Structures are given as C-alpha cells and as structure tokens.
Amino acid sequence: xxxxxxxxxxxxxxxxxxxxxxxxxxxxxxxxxxxxxxxxxxxxxxxxxxxxxxxxxxxxxxxxxxxxxxxxxxxxxxxxxxxxxxxxxxxxxxxxxxxxxxxxxxxxxxxxxxxxxxxxxxxxxxxxxxxxxxxxxxxxxxxxxxxxxxxxxxxxxxxxxxxxxxxxxxxxxxxxxxxxxxxxxxxxxxxxxxxxxxxxxxxxxxxxxxxxxxxxxxxxxxxxxxxxxxxxxxxxxxxxxxxxxxxxxxxxxxxxxxxxxxxxxxxxxxxxxxxxxxxxxxxxxxxxxxxxxxxxxxxxxxxxxxxxxxxxxxxxxxxxxxxxxxxxxxxxxxxxxxxxxxxxxxxxxxxxxxxxxxxxxxxxxxxxxxxxxxxxxxxxxxxxxxxxxxxxxxxxxxxxxxxxxxxxxxxxxxxxxxxxxxxxxxxxxxxxxxxxxxxxxxxxxxxxxxxxxxxxxxxxxxxxxxxxxxxxxxxxxxxxxxxxxxxxxxxxxxxxxxxxxxxxxxxxxxxxxxxxxxxxxxxxxxxxxxxxxxxxxxxxxxxxxxxxxxxxxxxxxxxxxxxxxxxxxxxxxxxxxxxxxxxxxxxxxxxxxxxxxxxxxxxxxxxxxxxxxxxxxxxxxxxxxx
Amino acid sequence: xxxxxxxxxxxxxxxxxxxxxxxxxxxxxxxxxxxxxxxxxxxxxxxxxxxxxxxxxxxxxxxxxxxxxxxxxxxxxxxxxxxxxxxxxxxxxxxxxxxxxxxxxxxxxxxxxxxxxxxxxxxxxxxxxxxxxxxxxxxxxxxxxxxxxxxxxxxxxxxxxxxxxxxxxxxxxxxxxxxxxxxxxxxxxxxxxxxxxxxxxxxxxxxxxxxxxxxxxxxxxxxxxxxxxxxxxxxxxxxxxxxxxxxxxxxxxxxxxxxxxxxxxxxxxxxxxxxxxxxxxxxxxxxxxxxxxxxxxxxxxxxxxxxxxxxxxxxxxxxxxxxxxxxxxxxxxxxxxxxxxxxxxxxxxxxxxxxx
Numbered sequence: 014x015x016x017x018x019x020x021x022x023x024x025x026x027x028x029x030x031x032x033x034x035x036x037x038x039x040x041x042x043x044x045x046x047x048x049x050x051x052x053x054x055x056x057x058x059x060x061x062x063x064x065x066x067x068x069x070x071x072x073x074x075x076x077x078x079x080x081x082x083x084x085x086x087x088x089x090x091x092x093x094x095x096x097x098x099x100x101x102x103x104x105x106x107x108x109x110x111x112x113x114x115x116x117x118x119x120x121x122x123x124x125x126x127x128x129x130x131x132x133x134x135x136x137x138x139x140x141x142x143x144x145x146x147x148x149x150x151x152x153x154x155x156x157x158x159x160x161x162x163x164x165x166x167x168x169x170x171x172x173x174x175x176x177x178x179x180x181x182x183x184x185x186x187x188x189x190x191x192x193x194x195x196x197x198x199x200x201x202x203x204x205x206x207x208x209x210x211x212x213x214x215x216x217x218x219x220x221x222x223x224x225x226x227x228x229x230x231x232x233x234x235x236x237x238x239x240x241x242x243x244x245x246x247x248x249x250x251x252x253x254x255x256x257x258x259x260x261x262x263x264x265x266x267x268x269x270x271x272x273x274x275x276x277x278x279x280x281x282x283x284x285x286x287x288x289x290x291x292x293x294x295x296x297x298x299x300x301x302x303x304x305x306x307x308x309x310x311x312x313x314x315x316x317x318x319x320x321x322x323x324x325x326x327x328x329x330x331x332x333x334x335x336x337x338x339x340x341x342x343x344x345x346x347x348x349x350x351x352x353x354x355x356x357x358x359x360x361x362x363x364x365x366x367x368x369x370x371x372x373x374x375x376x377x378x379x380x381x382x383x384x385x386x387x388x389x390x391x392x393x394x395x396x397x398x399x400x401x402x403x404x405x406x407x408x409x410x411x412x413x414x415x416x417x418x419x420x421x422x423x424x425x426x427x428x429x430x431x432x433x434x435x436x437x438x439x440x441x442x443x444x445x446x447x448x449x450x451x452x453x454x455x456x457x458x459x460x461x462x463x464x465x466x467x468x469x470x471x472x473x474x475x476x477x478x479x480x481x482x483x484x485x486x487x488x489x490x491x492x493x494x495x496x497x498x499x500x501x502x503x504x505x506x507x508x509x510x511x512x513x514x515x516x517x518x519x520x521x522x523x524x525x526x527x528x529x530x531x532x533x534x535x536x537x538x539x540x541x542x543x544x545x546x547x548x549x550x551x552x553x554x555x556x557x558x559x560x561x562x563x564x565x566x567x568x569x570x571x572x573x574x575x576x577x578x579x580x581x582x583x584x585x586x587x588x589x590x591x592x593x594x595x596x597x598x599x600x601x602x603x604x605x606x607x608x609x610x611x612x613x614x615x616x617x618x619x620x621x622x623x624x625x626x627x628x629x630x631x632x633x634x635x636x637x638x639x
Numbered sequence: 640x641x642x643x644x645x646x647x648x649x650x651x652x653x654x655x656x657x658x659x660x661x662x663x664x665x666x667x668x669x670x671x672x673x674x675x676x677x678x679x680x681x682x683x684x685x686x687x688x689x690x691x692x693x694x695x696x697x698x699x700x701x702x703x704x705x706x707x708x709x710x711x712x713x714x715x716x717x718x719x720x721x722x723x724x725x726x727x728x729x730x731x732x733x734x735x736x737x738x739x740x741x742x743x744x745x746x747x748x749x750x751x752x753x754x755x756x757x758x759x760x761x762x763x764x765x766x767x768x769x770x771x772x773x774x775x776x777x778x779x780x781x782x783x784x785x786x787x788x789x790x791x792x793x794x795x796x797x798x799x800x801x802x803x804x805x806x807x808x809x810x811x812x813x814x815x816x817x818x819x820x821x822x823x824x825x826x827x828x829x830x831x832x833x834x835x836x837x838x839x840x841x842x843x844x845x846x847x848x849x850x851x852x853x854x855x856x857x858x859x860x861x862x863x864x865x866x867x868x869x870x871x872x873x874x875x876x877x878x879x880x881x882x883x884x885x886x887x888x889x890x891x892x893x894x895x896x897x898x899x900x901x902x903x904x905x906x907x908x909x910x911x912x913x914x915x916x917x918x919x920x921x922x923x924x925x926x927x928x929x930x931x932x933x934x935x936x937x938x939x940x941x942x943x944x945x946x947x948x949x950x951x952x953x954x955x956x957x958x959x960x961x962x963x964x965x966x967x968x969x970x971x972x973x974x975x976x977x978x979x980x981x982x983x984x985x986x987x988x989x990x991x992x993x994x995x
Contacts (some may be wrong), residue, residue, distance in 0.1 A: 259687065259689070259717070260689070260712070261710075261716065261717070261736050263717070263735065263736050263737050472873075526943075526962075527942075527962075529962065529966060530963075530966065568688055569685060569688075569965055569966045569967070569987060570963055570965045570966040571966035575706060576688070576690050617690075618687065618688060618712075
C-alpha cells in the first residue's frame with residue numbers, strides 16, 4: 014500500500030547520495046557554490062566512468078571505453094575509425110555530448126564521433142542515461158555523455174607512454190600548477206597506429222587503416238575573490254586517418270581529417286542572493302573527407318542563476334543563445350541560424366528520504382515551433398539504515414532533437430520546416446545497497462516520434478530524388494541492471510561490477526511503402542548487452558578483467574536473420590602495479606585485449622583485431638604533502 | 640584474498656568467454672540443389688555491406704532458394720551487378736568488391752575469383768567464343784565523374800587478360816549479336832555513344848551516336864538492335880532507338896515521355912519491346928513509330944522498381960522491387976497479358992533476372 018502511494022507520487026531516491034556530498038566544492042580557501050548537474054536529475058541513472066579504466070586505457074577513445082563500464086553499444090567502423098553511440102536503444106544522433114557544458118555533437122551530421130574523443134583528454138566522464146533534454150537541450154533522448162575538466166592540482170606532473178600491437182605509440186603529458194589566485198592545467202597527447210593487424214577472417218593484414226591524432230588542452234582558473242572566479246577551457250584536437258579498407262580488401266583510398274577547436278569560458282559568482290554563472294562557448298569543427306571540407310562553427314552564451322527559495326526549494330533559471338554557422342562545401346551558401354533556450358529547474362528535498370526535481374525548458378528554433386520540454390523526477394529512500402538502503406527512483410520527460418544541418422539545408426531537398434524529433438520517456442527503478450554490495454535496476458520506456466528519414470521520391474520525369482521527412486516512430490522498452498560488489502581482505506581487494514541491458518527498440522510507425530520495417534528491431538541495436546568487470550588488487554599490484562557481450566545485431570532495416578552480425582563476447586585482461594618513492598609514482602600496465610581471439614565486427618565488413626597487446630608506463634609527480 | 644580465489648575467478652571468466660565464443664561457431668547444412676533450369680535473381684545487396692546474393696526461383700513449383708552462392712562471409716559480395724554464364728561456369732560481377740567470382744553454374748559452388756587493379760567497378764560480362772568482355776567503369780575522377788572506362792577482354796577459361804578496349808566513359812551494357820559487340824556508354828547520361836566493337840580484332844568498328852544516356856540493349860526477332868537512352872540527370876524524357884545491326888543506320892527514334900530507367904527487354908516472341916518509366920511498364924511493337932500513351936502494367940505494389948525482364952519460355956514479366964535498398968527486396972511476376980501472377984521475397988536490391 015505504502016509502495017503504491019509512493020509510486021503515485023512519483024517518488025524516488027537518491028542514488029545520488031554521493032553527489033550530495035559534492036554540493037559544494039571546497040577548494041583550498043575558497044568555496045564556489047553550485048548544485049551539481051546530476052542533483053537536478055533526481056530519479057535518473059547518472060554514473061561516472063570508473064577512473065581505473067580511464068587510467069589503464071589512456072590511449073583509447075571513448076567509443077572503446079564506455080562500453081566496458083556501461084551497457085552501451087558503439088558502432089565502430091573499424092579499429093580507431095568513426096564511432097557512433099547507441100544509448101538505451103537509440104541511434105547515435107540521440108545522445109548529446111557535452112564538454113564543460115558545451116554541446117559538441119556534429120551539427121551537420123547530428124551525432125558525435127567518439128573516436129575523436131580520446132579518454133586522455135578529459136578528467137571526468139559521466140553518463141546520464143535516458144531523456145534529459147530539459148537539462149541538456151537538443152539530442153538528449155537516449156542520454157547524455159558529459160565530459161568535464163577539473164582543477165585537480167595533484168599530480169603536478171603526469172607522463173604516460175604506451176606502445177601496442179600494430180605499431181601503436183601513444184604519449185601524453187599533463188602538468189598542473191597553482192600560483193596565488195591562478196590555477197593552470199596543461200596537457201598534450203599524441204598517438205599513431207599503423208593499424209595493420211591480421212584479420213581473423215582470412216589471416217591477411219589490414220590495409221589502409223593507419224591513423225594518428227593529437228591534441229592540446231589548457232585549463233585556466235582565476236580566483237577573483239572568495240566568491241568569484243573565471244575559468245577558461247580550451248581543447249584543440251586534430252586527427253588524420255585512412256578510412257579502414259573493408260574486409261574483402263577492395264582498393265581503398267578514402268581519407269578523413271578532423272580538426273576541432275573548443276573553447277568554454279565561465280564566470281561564477283556567489284552572493285547572499287544566490288549564485289550566478291555566465292558562460293561563453295565557441296566550437297569550430299572541420300571534417301575533411303577526401304579533401305571536401307565541412308566547417309561548422311557555433312558561438313554560445315549561457316547565463317544561469319541559482320538560489321534557494323523559501324521552503325528549501327533550490328531553483329535555477331537560465332537562458333542560452335547558440336549561433337550556428339555552417340560553411341560546408343556541399344552547400345550552396347553558408348548558413349547562419351540562432352537558437353534560443355530558456356529554462357528553469359527546481360529541486361526540493363522534502364525529507365531525508367524524499368526528493369523531487371522539476372526541470373523545464375522552452376527552446377526557440379527557426380523553422381518550427383519547438384516543444385516545451387519538462388522533466389519530473391523523484392527519489393524515495395524506503396529503507397535508510399547504516400547497513401542497508403533501498404531507494405526508489407522514477408522520472409518522466411519530454412525530449413527533442415533539432416534535425417541536422419544536412420536535413421535542414423542540403424541543396425534542393427533540405428527542409429528548414431522539418432519538425433524536430435521528439436520523445437516521451439519514463440523510467441522507474443530501485444537501488445539497493447547493503448554494505449559493499451549494491452544493485453540497481455531500472456525499467457525504461459520511450460517513444461521517439463517524427464523521426465527524420467531520407468526517402469526517395471519521384472520528381473518530374475520519373476527520376477528519383479532523396480529528401481528528409483518526419484515519418485518514422487520508434488518504441489523503446491528496456492531493462493537495465495547494474496551490480497557492484499567490493500570486498501577488502503587485508504592488503505587485497507576485489508571489486509566486481511556487472512551490467513546488463515535488455516532493449517527492444519522497435520519501429521512502430523513507417524510510411525506505407527516502408528511498412529515492412531514496422532515491428533522490427535533497429536539496425537545495430539543488440540537486444541542484450543552484458544558486461545562484467547573484475548578488479549583484484551594486492552598491495553601495489555592489480556589485475557583487472559573485463560568481459561563484454563553483445564547479442565546479434567541487424568544490418569538491414571527489416572532485421573533479417575541472414576544479414577545480422579553474430580553475437581560476440583570480448584575478454585580483456587590488464588595486469589600492473591604502481592610503485593612509489595616519495596612523491597614519485599611509477600605505474601606499469603600490461604594489457605591483453607581480445608584474449609580469446611574472438612572474430613567480431615561492430616559494423617559489417619569493418620574488421621577488428623584479434624588478440625593484441627598494450628604496454629603502458631606512467632609517471633606521476635605528486636604534490637608535496639602539506 | 641588468497642590465490643585460489645584469484646585463480647577461480649579467472650577461470651570462471653574464461654569459461655563464460657569461451658562458452659559465448661563457442662556459441663557463434665555453428666555450421667549450417669546445405670541441401671544439394673541443381674540450379675540449371677529456372678530463374679536466377681541477382682541481388683546487389685546493401686551498399687558496402689557485402690550482402691549481394693544470388694537467389695534461385697523455380698517457376699514450375701513456385702519455390703525459391705535464397706543465397707545460393709557463398710563466399711567466406713556467407714554472401715556473393717558487395718554490389719552484385721550481374722551474372723553471365725559460360726559453359727559450366729557463372730561469372731558473378733561484383734561492382735563494389737571489384738571482383739569477378741567464378742562459380743560452377745550447376746551448384747553455384749565457388750571455383751575461383753578474379754580481381755586486378757584494372758577491374759575497378761566492373762558492370763557486365765559478355766561472352767564471345769572463349770573470350771569474356773567486361774565493361775568496367777574505372778576510377779572516379781576528382782569530380783566524381785568517369786574518365787577512364789574500358790572494356791576488358793579476358794580469356795574466359797583462365798581469366799588471363801588479353802586486351803583492353805578504351806571506350807567513351809561509363810560503359811554499361813554489352814551485347815553480342817553473333818557478329819558485333821555493342822557497348823552502351825551511359826556515363827550518368829553524359830554520353831550518347833554506343834560503341835560497335837569487332838571481336839575478331841577488338842577494334843572499334845563504329846561509334847553509334849544516339850541521344851544522351853544509352854543503357855539497355857536488346858535484339859528483336861528481325862535482328863535489329865534496340866537501345867534505350869535515359870537522358871541526363873533530371874531529364875523529363877528518354878528515347879528508344881531501333882538500329883540496323885549491320886549498317887548501324889538508325890531506323891526509328893521514339894521519344895518516351897518521362898525519364899525511363901535503363902531496363903530493356905523483349906517479349907517471348909521478340910516482336911515487342913518492354914521498358915519502364917517509374918512504376919509504369921510499357922510495351923511497344925517492333926514496328927511502332929511512337930511510344931504508347933498507356934502503360935501496359937502499372938506496378939503500383941512495387942515500392943522501388945529495380946529490374947525488369949521477361950521469361951523467354953513463358954513470357955512472364957519479372958519486376959524487381961528494391962524497397963529501401965537496405966532490406967530484403969521482392970520479385971513481382973506478371974503474366975504475359977499483364978495481370979499479376981505472384982510475388983516472393985528476394986535478397987536485397989534485386990537488379991537482374993536471368994532465365995535458364
């Protein structure tokens with residue numbers, strides 16, 4: 014009975030108990046307030062990437078790493094090649110990627126290419142699963158990946174060198190220092206790979222797949238006084254790659270270069286009447302395919318104000334403006350458009366047990382009436398004892414995605430009046446924790462409507478022309494589980510993390526001439542994803558193992574068995590140790606990847622390597638003990 | 640934590656991995672089927688997915704067998720453009736994989752494969768004696784046009800290259816009428832030439848200039864050559880030409896309303912020519928001087944018409960439906976009188992029918 018009432022009230026937890034501790038970030042002498050992003054998303058699944066995975070796999074890209082810790086499928090077009098995310102059964106364009114609050118998805122293609130997001134370039138990676146447009150704007154339908162820089166000045170110096178199979182070399186250096194009111198963190202990275210692995214299908218060497226990438230990041234913070242600060246974050250990334258030749262060895266000559274400048278500046282101020290944050294952002298993306306440039310720039314400004322209202326309600330209100338400038342060789346003219354958002358968020362902890370948040374956003378975009386985007390979430394702690402907690406979580410949201418620049422402005426057929434894709438989403442679940450064991454279970458459902466599909470139409474004279482239209486609808490239903498357990502015994506520790514997702518992502522509406530896709534699972538969307546990570550540490554040594562499983566994936570729109578990619582499981586092992594001498598710490602990690610030589614692909618005909626190796630040397634100079 | 644626990648954990652993980660890995664190595668039984676008499680459906684497959692397939696249809700029983708030729712990946716390859724028979728061999732021309740798979744024509748078991756740098760985007764094969772003439776688009780130019788197309792001459796028994804004939808670009812269909820080899824150069828509607836090649840010395844005997852975009856070629860019962868031209872991009876009309884195959888004189892030039900596809904076929908008696916504009920299939924007598932106003936068949940159930948041919952034994956008209964080019968297609972069969980007969984599922988993007 015009690016449970017029923019709680020559900021009716023849209024109740025739920027704080028799986029966010031750890032987040033609450035971060036409500037204020039305490040720096041050496043100053044305090045900068047601000048409620049962390051995840052606190053406003055009460056009742057959601059919000060999880061940070063395991064930092065050991067991040068450390069041990071420094072040279073890999075996020076499309077290779079996130080799938081270790083989360084039940085997420087990535088469609089990688091080969092080893093080190095373009096990588097699109099499938100979060101909670103949605104397509105790659107349905108996940109928003111935010112870097113220090115700035116959306117960095119490609120505006121021309123819609124999706125973010127995770128292969129040009131190296132793990133080493135970011136301090137904190139978090140994943141918000143499920144609808145979050147009310148907080149994160151366009152594209153946050155399947156979820157949001159948040160990349161944030163921190164001003165951790167420890168270690169002072171961090172040097173990583175890696176060498177791996179098929180001519181892979183990676184190096185990165187990071188330095189942090191603080192001087193009076195200034196904090197600086199600089200880092201640079203570079204990697205190259207011949208990528209001529211032996212294909213398991215035929216024993217031949219992979220041709221035309223070499224790549225290299227490098228980048229530079231600079232974070233600066235100036236503490237004006239106890240209550241005011243300015244932050245700058247700048248990220249330059251450049252990658253150059255041969256597009257991996259397909260598995261049959263047809264002469265390939267395609268090449269792609271990416272160049273990205275990203276700048277985020279934030280001014281934060283706290284006062285008696287609340288805190289203010291003003292941000293400016295600039296992103297310059299240039300994707301060069303066989304010499305053809307696609308430049309998209311965005312300028313954004315955001316101002317938000319947070320304060321506590323009577324009755325202990327936390328409120329945030331804000332507005333943002335984004336100017337998008339598209340300079341693509343494929344378009345006849347450059348295009349410029351402005352997008353506005355106003356938003357408000359409210360959070361209230363009714364007791365130690367019950368929290369409710371409401372987020373509201375109203376965008377304005379040229380060409381259509383943008384939908385109003387609410388998010389309502391709640392958490393309720395049913396059992397709250399020292400040794401055991403049980404919390405219920407629930408949320409419901411409306412989300413949207415602005416069609417891509419290609420959809421809107423492609424010569425002749427682009428249509429600025431295309432409607433946005435929009436979704437209604439809901440989820441509920443619980444989190445149970447007892448001592449060192451925790452279990453989280455979520456059921457989610459979402460209907461994504463007005464999906465844009467490029468379709469052929471007969472134009473004058475019987476010729477066919479492809480154009481975008483809002484015609485599809487997808488119904489997504491799924492379950493997500495996460496279990497974590499850790500145990501310390503003397504100088505050893507074991508921690509086990511398992512995750513599993515079942516998702517049915519089914520086309521529910523399609524035009525009459527496409528009706529055969531109705532009822533079929535979306536392409537490249539496994540119904541079952543499972544992962545298991547085991548970390549064992551003994552004194553200064555560690556052994557980590559990860560196992561990932563994906564069920565079959567359709568490669569045709571009608572989910573036909575004969576064309577589907579086979580299920581696979583990949584097993585990786587890393588061993589290593591960290592040896593310290595005063596402030597100096599030397600880390601050594603040796604990894605065996607795809608231990609069982611599993612032959613698999615994430616996208617048809619794009620081979621991935623069998624068993625391969627990676628050796629990492631890491632040196633850290635820690636801060637002087639105070 | 641003791642070592643035993645360590646070891647058992649590793650063992651446990653390895654077991655799971657092994658079990659899952661093992662699961663994906665099943666073999667499927669293949670029935671012995673003879674494909675010597677019936678209809679072959681040549682499916683391009685999903686672009687770049689390597690899922691081009693060959694299907695076999697028995698018109699007597701109405702049964703079909705999907706995917707009768709399998710390479711290492713279980714299909715014929717990427718963009719299976721066409722198939723041509725030579726004695727007991729079938730040449731499967733893979734436009735995307737730049738390859739010709741050679742199969743046994745009875746059971747479609749793989750015999751060998753031919754690929755070479757010059758075999759860049761091959762289209763069709765025509766056999767003349769013991770020689771295989773292959774139309775090849777060649778590499779794309781900087782502007783995604785074609786400027787280096789050839790007809791490659793191979794020894795049909797050994798696949799050894801014998802000669803290269805340079806053509807007007809975008810060489811498409813090949814047709815041998817017993818004396819000359821005709822090669823249509825479409826080049827996305829930017830060529831108007833059908834080359835006449837003398838296969839005795841591989842010389843170009845004549846350049847037949849028609850209108851923009853020659854593609855489909857057929858011979859009627861009077862041994863006249865028919866050529867359909869599709870016009871350039873966005874054209875609102877095409878043309879049908881009837882050509883004297885020995886003097887190369889254009890005997891008839893018929894304008895088609897609307898832009899036709901490159902498909903061209905004859906009926907069983909070879910006294911009528913069939914062509915297609917969108918979903919409309921038209922039939923024209925070989926003595927006609929103008930195009931019919933009314934369509935013979937309106938294939939309104941076909942989502943995306945992709946191929947057209949006529950069974951020379953029964954006169955049945957076959958239409959391939961590619962749907963969205965990314966899911967299994969369909970074959971629609973109409974009787975010789977134009978009434979619907981049956982339809983069945985095929986591979987992805989059925990683009991050619993061969994009657995044996």
